[in-house]
Amino acid sequence: MNIEQIFQDKSIKAKEKVTTIGDWLLKNELPLEELLVFADNQKASDKATCIEAVEYATKKQPALADESLLAYVTDSLKHDEPRIKWESAKVIGNIAKLFPDQVQKSILNLLLNAENQGTVVRWATAYALAEILKLKTTANKNLIPKIEMLSEQEENNGVKKKYLDALKKVKK
Template sequence: MTIEEVFQDKTIKAKAKVSIIGDWLINKELPVDELIVYAEKQKAIDKATCIEALEYATKKNPEIADENTFLYVTQSLKNDEPRIKWESAKVIGNVAKLFPNELAKAIKNLLPNAESTGTVVRWATAYALAEILKLKTDNNKTLLSKIEKLSEKEEDNGVKKKYLDALKKVNK
């Protein structure tokens, strides 16, 4: 079965598509670059499913992401579609530790999403920013104060908790 066939098969539900493709990535039956090329040609809903499959796979095995993957999801944070934003942010959170020298651009693209009206976008963004903060890179010089301000303004407890947990770990 190919990616195309998975997406065309209407009997396969969205979550099943994610796990099928995600497992292919984990088992190296599908190169990540091939998934990205496919995703780029799709409408927003299928592109988001591709990125969600990437999130599923990187949660289990972050090492499947290479620099091209990281740059792709960093760029995808600017997409208008909320689901693409939140799935991309979750991938960044999963793999940030592998790309300590590439985080500045990701942070730049994440910060506007921290002010999104969508709670899920803000939660995923908080997850990614928190994971980056915990790495204690040079980015923390500016990121720390921004996360402190975001946590003060945030009204959703789930989103706020992501920030506060990271701040506790960093301030130990």
């Protein structure tokens, strides 16, 4: 079975697609670049599933990522589809430690989503920003005040906790 067949087979549930594709990435049975090219030519829901598969794989093995993936998910943060935004943010959170000096554009795009009306988008954004903050790079000079402001404005406790936990770790 290949990637096109997985998406054409309506008997395969979304989560099963994610784990199957993610496992292919982990086993080097599917090149990451091939998945991203495929994702670009799909409808939003299928593109989101592809990015979720990348999130699944990078959570287990962040080293799968390269700079082109960081650029891809950073650009995907600007997509209209909320699920694409949140899955992209989670990938950035998973891989930021590999690219501490290359996350500036990611930070800018994440901050655009930090006040999104969708709680899941805000939570995933908070996760990614928190992981970047923990890297203690020079970006923190500008990022810490923004995260403090976001945590004060945030009404959802889960999102707020992501910010506050990261701030505590950075200020130790």
